[in-house]
Every structure is written in C-alpha cells, then in structure tokens.
Amino acid sequence: MHLQEVGTRDGLQAEAAFVPTIDKIALVDALSRTGLAKIEVTSFVSPQAIPALRDAEIVMREIERRPGVVYSALVPNLRGAERAIESRADEFNLVMSASESHNLANLRMTREQSFAALSEVAALAHGAGVAVNVSLSCAFGCPMEGDVAEAGVLEWSRRFVDEIGACGVTLCDTTGMAWPGPVAALTRDFRECWADTELTLHFHNTRGMGLANVLAAIDAGADRFDASLGGIGGCPYAPGASGNVCSEEIVHALDLMGYDTGVDLAALIAAARRLPALIGHDIPSQIVKAGRRLDLHARPADFDAIRERALARSS
Numbered sequence: 001m002h003l004q005e006v007g008t009r010d011g012l013q014a015e016a017a018f019v020p021t022i023d024k025i026a027l028v029d030a031l032s033r034t035g036l037a038k039i040e041v042t043s044f045v046s047p048q049a050i051p052a053l054r055d056a057e058i059v060m061r062e063i064e065r066r067p068g069v070v071y072s073a074l075v076p077n078l079r080g081a082e083r084a085i086e087s088r089a090d091e092f093n094l095v096m097s098a099s100e101s102h103n104l105a106n107l108r109m110t111r112e113q114s115f116a117a118l119s120e121v122a123a124l125a126h127g128a129g130v131a132v133n134v135s136l137s138c139a140f141g142c143p144m145e146g147d148v149a150e151a152g153v154l155e156w157s158r159r160f161v162d163e164i165g166a167c168g169v170t171l172c173d174t175t176g177m178a179w180p181g182p183v184a185a186l187t188r189d190f191r192e193c194w195a196d197t198e199l200t201l202h203f204h205n206t207r208g209m210g211l212a213n214v215l216a217a218i219d220a221g222a223d224r225f226d227a228s229l230g231g232i233g234g235c236p237y238a239p240g241a242s243g244n245v246c247s248e249e250i251v252h253a254l255d256l257m258g259y260d261t262g263v264d265l266a267a268l269i270a271a272a273r274r275l276p277a278l279i280g281h282d283i284p285s286q287i288v289k290a291g292r293r294l295d296l297h298a299r300p301a302d303f304d305a306i307r308e309r310a311l312a313r314s315s
C-alpha cells in the first residue's frame, strides 16, 4: 500500500493560523523520514486565495529530499506551474472538479475552461520533465449538485490520461459523500480502463466513512491513498467540509490487517502529536487520543486489593 501525505497542503490550507515557514519545513522533513511514498508539500496557488500557503516556494526549496519520496505540489494554473518548476517540485497535482458547480465555486471556471488551461500546464510540465497527476474533486458527490455520475468521472479521467498524458489520477471525495458501494464500483471500473495509470483514492472523513471507503477501495484493487496527519484538512469552498482520513489511523488499521505500508507508525504518531501546538487547536486523530491498540495502560493502583477482595468473595 502506498500512503501519500496531504496534511501540509489539504490540511494547512484550511487553517486560520499561519504556520511559520520553518515549522512547515520541519514537519515535511519529519514526514519524509516516516517512509511515506509521496508528500503533497504545498500549493502554488494565489496567495490571496490561500494565504496559509503563501510561502510555497521557500518550503519546497528548503525541505530535505529523501530518495524514494515523491515531493508533489498542487498547481492550479500556468503561473503556479512556473513557480513549482522553479522550486523543483517532482510532480504537479492539477485540480479540477468532476462537478460543474464545485469547479466554478472553487476555481472560477467551467470544467471545459479548466481542462483547456490544465492542458497548457501539463504541456509545460512535460517539457520540464515533471510528472503530472490530476485530482478530480467531488468524484463521489457534490455538496451543491448531489450525486455525480460515474460515467462523467470516467470520461474526465479518460481525457486527462489519453489527451494530456497524466500519469496519475486521484479520485477525491472532497466532502465525504462517498460510501463503499460506489467506491468499489468506480475503483474497479477505473482499473479496468487504465491498468497502468497510478490511481489514488482521496477520502475525507466528514461523515465517518473514511476507513470503510479505504477498505472497499482496497478490495476493488486500489493500493494508493491520500491521508492527512492528525486528520486535519478540508476544502475552504465546500460547506461543512472536514479533514481527510487520518494518516496514523489508516496506517494503524492497515498494519493490523497485514498490509505493508512501509510507514513507521511510531514516527508518524510523534509527528502528529506536534500538530496541535502548530495549528493552535486539537486534532481529530483517534490514535493520538487513544494510542495504538496495544499501547497498554497501567492497572489501577489498588489492583491487588481489588483482586484479593474478588477472590475472597468466591472462596
């Protein structure tokens, strides 16, 4: 299983507090050492639109590059692409919504306009030798339109893979509308169409179905997931949005089930424990709150007395 961290992008973009640049760099460096396959480091978007990530260049340039880790960045347009190339991003994550309303609200363009603009961004990436991944937001439902037809999601995937040469597609459940049935169907159908394209599933835990969706996707052939440290995150343009599935919860669950994630869970939890101080509030992570399944607790101080009283009653 390939685990891809999106907390420093999807997570921090929604935070009110500006996390100091030096702390962002230290966080990415700590994540790099946990064995994650990919880290979406930041966004090269308009600093007016997402002030929390206005330091994208410095973060991308100053992080430590560990061999084997892909350092990705969200890129919305040509201006962002130029900035990302200058800062040595390994991969562009291009974003478009599968829903027309969400695309207009989030990116201020129709989907056709986005596709045309992203084709130019992809051409620039190909010329610079940078990989291109496309994230399709609202692939499992739109907060304004409701259900999003699978056929449309597959058709946009086809256009990105066949027409502009994307080497990966991420199907995003931006607002937690997915559930296992459609997740399994879309995963299976995508895999049947493009066996060699890197497929990522990106779930938000808005309605508590994140882990169920991950497991349904695995059963249907997926092996690559976005997740966010501490479970922070959420699209600022999606009403009621909340965090991604939590990296340490997913790694904890997949480890127990015998999947090899390659991630050092203890190191991941240590990084997550430092998040509340950085963002100024509590995090959703159940693993940070409760510990791992076998992080045992001491018996009560009067345990021996309790046992003796219990045994005396039965003798």
Ligand code: COA
Pocket: 013, 043, 044, 045, 046, 047, 048, 049, 050, 076, 077, 078, 079, 080, 081, 083, 095, 106, 107, 108, 137, 235, 236
């Ligand atoms: N990097 C830096 N600045 C950028 C930029 C980029 N990639 N794209 C646009 N800008 C700046 C422009 O220079 C302009 O600045 P100015 O007003 O000082 O001249 C301003 O942003 C508006 O530019 P414009 O081309 O009119 O774009 P827009 O207002 O239509 O915004 C987006 C388009 C998509 C680039 C912008 O809304 C954005 O970055 N949104 C963030 C989307 C996002 O990350 N959502 C969450 C992830 S799903």
Ligand code: ZN
Pocket: 010, 172, 174, 202, 204, 234, 235, 244
């Ligand atoms: Zn997201």
